[in-house]
Amino acid sequence: MNWLLYIICFYWLPFVGMYKLFEKAGEPGWAALVPFYNAFVVVKIVGAPKWWVAAMLIPVVHFFIIAGMLIEFNKSFGQYKFIDNAAAIILPYIYYPYLMTKNPEYVHQAWAVQNDLRKRFKAAAKSDSKSEMRRLEKENPFPKKSKVREWSESIIFAVFAAHFIRMFLIEAYTIPTPSMEGSLLVGDFLFVSKVHYGSRMPMTPLAFPLIHNMLPFSGGESYSKAVKWGYSRAPRIQNVERYDPVVFNYPEDDTAVGGLEADGSLFPYELQYHNQLKAVPPKDRKALRQKLLVRFADRMVYRPVDKRTHYIKRCVGIPGDKIEVKNGVLYVNDKEAEDIKGVQYEYQLIGQKVNTLEVPTLEENYRVTFYKDPRNPNNVVRSIAYMHPDVAAQMVKDLPGVDQIERRLKPKGYTPGTFPYNGEKYPWNIDHYGPITIPKKGTTINLSMDNIELYTRLIAAYEGNDLKIENGKIYINGEATTTYTPKLDYYWMMGDNRNNSADSRSWGFVPEDHIVGKPLFVWLSLKNGSLKNGGVRWDRLFMGASGR
Structure with a gap:
């Protein structure tokens, strides 16, 4: 339709x-x-x-x-x-x-007529016949454009072309956080193909060109909801494959808090409505939801799918896959996941000279990331770093005074903010997670009061059904039921920096209509994300973005 x-x-x-x-x-x-x-x-x-x-x-x-x-x-x-x-x-x-x-x-x-005139002008210029060129100019039935109009049309066409190329073919993205290190680094600039997984048709077509979701100066939305279309895609070159890096719209960005502060500064859109709710026990969420709606009534932003914030993670699970993390090791369909050379884990550095390590040199030479206090990014903790196991072994050999590097794991038990946000039923965290099966389009899910929290957002938010739970029974669109058949495929996304990534372990399944594109290659990479403060990482230019 x-x-x-x-x-x-x-x-x-x-x-x-x-x-x-x-x-x-x-x-x-x-x-x-x-x-x-x-x-x-x-x-x-x-x-x-x-x-x-x-x-x-x-x-x-x-x-x-x-x-x-x-x-x-x-x-x-x-x-x-x-x-x-x-x-x-x-x-x-x-x-x-x-x-x-x-x-x-x-x-x-x-x-x-224009094409014929063009050919005749070209022939006259080639023969250097000035009289013929003057005659052709007199016969030209098309009015001569002013310089202002020529420039205006050129600029408008360029914006028009760039807008549609960005919307349907290819778009440039920047890596702003370390969640994909060491495959993709902060300061990497990527080209992302919209064609590989099928160009997604715009769902909110009335929007400012070349701006994603927020106007740069006012902080307001850059789009109108007056016209809304359903989800559809052009034919795809390939399906999303297991272990592909993927750009997608952040699923929980449908409800966010944003806008301008009283002093005109931008209120952080990262303060997500759902992030606050899932950090408290289930029994306290109803009261907190009412409090948030009252407090931020004039700042709530309800974004359509194609205007939600862009994320990039690695797809570790495709529809129908079983996902589990045991002692920090990812298992897919009961088998240990493919080893991605860029994957990093959290390690403790032990030794007498750990506190004297030169962090910038080590980060550059070994492609490791040292822990930084989020409240004070200048405060680097030299004893904690994110790295691949092979790199950890090499650093012990190379660094005098570093006697040992041990993997850090969270103990078993619930960590607040872990999907589906109920520590009593699902005592999971990033190192001990699951098992969980990824929903597949057309494959019926058996529902009960024991598992409904896994599928609440899928049924209500992602697929637009009216979901109610009353007296121990599940009602979908007014009818009591014990099953649901998804209309979309779903995926499981994880960052390559496994212990420093907000990913599907935090917010669950990613619907297929949120998939944006496939990263192709790094066209520019800046140390510290800045040309002035870091310079160019020349060895990463035109490097593939798969990290495998």
Whole structure:
């Protein structure tokens, strides 16, 4: 149904208001009402090459082809103004009925005439025939554009092109936190393909171009919810595979606290509504929820899926997989997970000279990350670092005064903030987690009061059902039930810095409609995230982003 709506909006509606203009160009008016055939007729009217019609069927490319068609169609009817072209591209189903009321005459096949003039100008320039060039300039039926208009159109086209390339093809991202070290480092700039997993169609199409979810100066939303579309994707090149790094929208960012402080400074969007709720026992959440809603009533932001914060983690579990962490070791389907060379764990450095270690040198040479106090990032704890087991063994050999490096594990038992946030039923933490099975589209889940907390957000928030629990019974959309069949596939994401990452162990499953794209390679890497304070990591330029 979503694809049908998409075809109607972008392949049919731009042409339906042209039926009288078709007749003026000597074509049957009914042709404007026939999907795809109307595009073939427009190409004929403007004199463009036939391959335009085929190119129009390619997702994303079709935006540019249709825009070109409409501009050339305008010229064919003597409409050359910038405002006419902008209106034809932005609101064709309003502009063309309006144009028909002006009763314009069909002038010529604009694209064919321009193309012929171009060839003749080129031939005259090659033969250095100034008289021929002057004659062609006099015969040119198209008005000469001012420098202001040329620059304006160039800038607008560049923004238009960049916006759609970013939305559907490829986008640049920056790694801001150490949760994926040592595969991806703070200060890495990545290109991420939107095509590999299928370009996701926009769910909130009315938005400022090239801005994700928040305006840079006011702190308000950069999009409008006036028009909302359901989830759909273009055909994919590949499925999300186990151990792929993946960019996705943070699932719990549907409800966040944000905005501007009284002094005009930006209130931290990282203060998530759900993060506060899951940090308290289940019995206290209802009271805290009411308190938060009252306290932040004017700052609550309810974001649609495609406008939620971008995260990057490694997909360690695909739909149907069983996930478990035992003594800090990840198991997938009861087998120890693939060893990712970039994965880091938390270690304790033991020895007489540990406190004299030069942290920046070690971080650079060994690709380790030392623990920093989150309240004071300048306070580095030299005795705690994140590294791969092979690196730990090598450092013991290399560093005099470091006698031993031991893996640090949380003792068994519940840690607040661990999904599904109930320490009595699920006494889990990041080093002792599960087992848990990832939901799969079309595979029925048996529900009970013992496991409903695992699937509450899946049923209600991610798939939009009305979920109620009354008198020990589960009601979905008003009907008592003991089963649920997911409509989407789900994934399990974990950071490569396993003991320093907020990931699926904190917020659970990631729905397929939240998947954004596949990281391709690092195109720039800055030490300390700054060119001025750190410089370029030249050895990481154009390095693949898989970390495997």
